[in-house]
Amino acid sequence: MGKIELVLRLALRDLRRRRAESALLLLVIAAATTTLTLGLALTGVTSQPYQQTRAVTAGPDVVASYTDLPPMPRGATTAAALAAMSALARARGVTAVSGPYPVGWATLRIGKLTAGVIAEGRSPGRAAVDRPKLLAGSWVAAGGVVIERSFAEALNARVGERVWMNGRPFRVAGIAVTAATAPFPAADYSLAGTPFDSNDCGMVWVTEAAARSFASRTLPLSYVLNLRLASASAAPAFAQRYSAGQFQNLLVLPWQQIAQQDNNVILNEQRALLVGSWLLCLLSVASVAVIVGGQLAEQTRRVGLLKAVGSTPGVVAMVLLSENLMLAVGAAAAGLGLGWLAAPLLTRPSSGLVGTAGAPSLTLATAGWVAAVAVAVAMLATFLPAVRAARTSTVGALAGAQNPPRRRRLLVALSRRLPVSLLLGLRFAARRPRRSILSAISVGITMTTIVAVLTVHAHQAQVGTVGGGPALTALANPRYERVDQVLLVLTVMLVALAAVNALFITQAIALDARYATALARAVGATTRQVAAALTAAQLIPAVPGVLLGVPAGIGLVRAVAHGGTTTVPPAWWLLAAVAGVLAVLAALTAVPARAGARRPAAEILQAGS
Amino acid sequence: MRKTGEPVDDTRDSLMLRTRGLRKDYGRDAGLVRAVDHVDLDVFAGETVAIMGPSGCGKSTLLHLLGGLDRPSAGELWLAGQRIDGMSERGLAALRRDLVGFVFQAFHLMDELTAVENVELPLLLAGRAARPARRRAADLLDQVGLADRARHLPSQLSGGQRQRVAIARALANEPLVVLADEPTGNLDSAATLDVLRLLDDLHQHGQTIVVVTHDSRIAATADRLISMRDGAFVDDTRLTGGTGSLLGSMAGLADLEG
Numbered sequence: 011m012g013k014i015e016l017v018l019r020l021a022l023r024d025l026r027r028r029r030a031e032s033a034l035l036l037l038v039i040a041a042a043t044t045t046l047t048l049g050l051a052l053t054g055v056t057s058q059p060y061q062q063t064r065a066v067t068a069g070p071d072v073v074a075s076y077t078d079l080p081p082m083p084r085g086a087t088t089a090a091a092l093a094a095m096s097a098l099a100r101a102r103g104v105t106a107v108s109g110p111y112p113v114g115w116a117t118l119r120i121g122k123l124t125a126g127v128i129a130e131g132r133s134p135g136r137a138a139v140d141r142p143k144l145l146a147g148s149w150v151a152a153g154g155v156v157i158e159r160s161f162a163e164a165l166n167a168r169v170g171e172r173v174w175m176n177g178r179p180f181r182v183a184g185i186a187v188t189a190a191t192a193p194f195p196a197a198d199y200s201l202a203g204t205p206f207d208s209n210d211c212g213m214v215w216v217t218e219a220a221a222r223s224f225a226s227r228t229l230p231l232s233y234v235l236n237l238r239l240a241s242a243s244a245a246p247a248f249a250q251r252y253s254a255g256q257f258q259n260l261l262v263l264p265w266q267q268i269a270q271q272d273n274n275v276i277l278n279e280q281r282a283l284l285v286g287s288w289l290l291c292l293l294s295v296a297s298v299a300v301i302v303g304g305q306l307a308e309q310t311r312r313v314g315l316l317k318a319v320g321s322t323p324g325v326v327a328m329v330l331l332s333e334n335l336m337l338a339v340g341a342a343a344a345g346l347g348l349g350w351l352a353a354p355l356l357t358r359p360s361s362g363l364v365g366t367a368g369a370p371s372l373t374l375a376t377a378g379w380v381a382a383v384a385v386a387v388a389m390l391a392t393f394l395p396a397v398r399a400a401r402t403s404t405v406g407a408l409a410g411a412q413n414p415p416r417r418r419r420l421l422v423a424l425s426r427r428l429p430v431s432l433l434l435g436l437r438f439a440a441r442r443p444r445r446s447i448l449s450a451i452s453v454g455i456t457m458t459t460i461v462a463v464l465t466v467h468a469h470q471a472q473v474g475t476v477g478g479g480p481a482l483t484a485l486a487n488p489r490y491e492r493v494d495q496v497l498l499v500l501t502v503m504l505v506a507l508a509a510v511n512a513l514f515i516t517q518a519i520a521l522d523a524r525y526a527t528a529l530a531r532a533v534g535a536t537t538r539q540v541a542a543a544l545t546a547a548q549l550i551p552a553v554p555g556v557l558l559g560v561p562a563g564i565g566l567v568r569a570v571a572h573g574g575t576t577t578v579p580p581a582w583w584l585l586a587a588v589a590g591v592l593a594v595l596a597a598l599t600a601v602p603a604r605a606g607a608r609r610p611a612a613e614i615l616q617a618g619s
Numbered sequence: 620m621r622k623t624g625e626p627v628d629d630t631r632d633s634l635m636l637r638t639r640g641l642r643k644d645y646g647r648d649a650g651l652v653r654a655v656d657h658v659d660l661d662v663f664a665g666e667t668v669a670i671m672g673p674s675g676c677g678k679s680t681l682l683h684l685l686g687g688l689d690r691p692s693a694g695e696l697w698l699a700g701q702r703i704d705g706m707s708e709r710g711l712a713a714l715r716r717d718l719v720g721f722v723f724q725a726f727h728l729m730d731e732l733t734a735v736e737n738v739e740l741p742l743l744l745a746g747r748a749a750r751p752a753r754r755r756a757a758d759l760l761d762q763v764g765l766a767d768r769a770r771h772l773p774s775q776l777s778g779g780q781r782q783r784v785a786i787a788r789a790l791a792n793e794p795l796v797v798l799a800d801e802p803t804g805n806l807d808s809a810a811t812l813d814v815l816r817l818l819d820d821l822h823q824h825g826q827t828i829v830v831v832t833h834d835s836r837i838a839a840t841a842d843r844l845i846s847m848r849d850g851a852f853v854d855d856t857r858l859t860g861g862t863g864s865l866l867g868s869m870a871g872l873a874d875l876e877g
Contacts, residue, residue: 415730415731416731417731417732417772422732426739426743427749430743430744430746437731441731526729529727529729530740530744531712531715532688532715532721532727533715533716533740533741533788533791534712534715534741534744535744536709536713539712610689612680612683612688615688615723615725616679616683
């Protein structure tokens, strides 16, 4: 039998023998690889729904809008606006136009909600460019209003309902989508000098007469012109040429820029997923190290047996490494499959668009990245134990001898003055400093995530709703809703992994300290004191992890925001998070700690004789 | 407060340990093993009782039951007039802390603690302040002849020295009874003699001791010798001649003194 075959057979047998632990390791690494796959798979699928919407709505290649600076006489039609539009319509490369359409700015009220709207005046006829796709109801007519779908969802508006615009009643005639403007709340219109912010407004279509009726001295009419070019790819150059031209208040947008606004929703999701996957990878390394460390006593004896029958240190190291390598490859495959299946849930188009995102892109590079990360996670956590096991003496390994616990003179001296549970807890924690560090890292990463989510929410609470103001209602921002869902899933995954870590670490501490706990009980410590000490041994290293997680979480959001504005969560949010994480950790570890403390002391001491 | 080593002759005739029908079973049905089988035992204050028997006869299990380290399956058990077989875990912990001192064959010292830190551990568990606990631990190490080894780790001590540290630890909270499980089982002859001297010294000062041993020379230093087989007592003999003279007359050990 060849050496590789022997190594693989031994590794497979051991994996089969430790089914539960192997499954857990697989799950832990797969959580990280799935998230990474999702993050990487979102690349390249984002523009498809916009393209499909553009096709069904005869979307423009360029949208030009013109707004005069107020104050203007009521109902005034500026010569400049029309001259600008006329010049654009005749420009070289333009093959078709629709408009210019008058655009009025109004306040829409539905039920108890009030929002700012951009009301584009349309005729009932069929336009050559930009024909909004009706998804419900009918097109504009006198007394009727068609609402863009994402805006309608934010308002919870239905066809047939009554709304008021600038105090005048309208009936919701239809719900439609368009490719001429980004979905709510990102409509891009030239609004310099107006009291409206385009990022707060929803899009509606009314008759031209109704749109003109909304004009006032403070909110003069705007005009919008939709252009089709001979070459759609020439749109950015065309827009740049005319934006910097002779007409000061002209905003010329190529379709690519409008598409980008919609893509931003998925880009935010992608950013959150990639950052989350790196956090999950770090946590997975800690998890794998904890689980592998827990097996060490048993593995040490196995190493002794292998060596006793003639295995070289190299073969021993290869057996141990190949076990986790196999799991890593399995986890990478599982992650790629699950990520590919789950990606469509995240790439579904926003409600402002129609169509589907299509299959996520699973390239060779993505597969390579995911496999490399899975292998790195497994190797990082198992390389040192494998090398150490290979180098250990055969007799020592056969006896299952582990490294003796370290003596921490200062900690022993300090702990003498503490209550019994803390005295023992501090000493248990100090016995295996590497495990305490893993515990701190695990809790620290979880806390970082929780604080990052709180920071995002604090920011959203400040700027996340749209349209808020003295006269307007704050509406939920659909951009944030989807990122919220991704953050929630990531947080649940990270917290679940951290909980698994906490349970395993406590179990490992209880197992490692079983002799010390039995001895403590033999000389008078109560079961409760020992259980509290085992919990304390987990909580003591967790405290710095939790405290460091606070600035790390805020810093992470700042780093991901690339210098954009962030909001520090209120102090009571952070204090509640710190207390909550420590309380949950104490509750989680109480069960294995209690089980560890209740092991029969006499048996343990007898076995140690 | 009674100091370790001071005679307690006034309690000589009082019953320190008492068991009636004490039983300990492991497993069930076909796999049932009766480690301790209906044991009746009376140990008086100041008495040294040696329990001998082959390996696996239940000696250590009995010792664990007597010290509240394990719970009996049936029977009654009193320590210093207090019934302990149905005591709560918390009560048993207090009992082990305040009334009993254990000495184990494998020493069972904490590897990461120095000799003095090991000895002071039961005192700290009993709520003694750090400074007096350290003073008491140092005194005890001095009594067992290890004052100069107080800051050594167990790994830096010989087997005999480790067992002397374990004995000092057992005496830390001035126990009513010392339970020693094969205290010389892991020691060479010279170290055995050191430990024997210590136990004898404790005995001379009225300390109640129950010692489980394989070594007939150790058993010869006791007031009573109980033989065990298959979990039950098969013989209970009162020895005469006094431990001091016996110790001195043990030729094998006396030779080593020179």
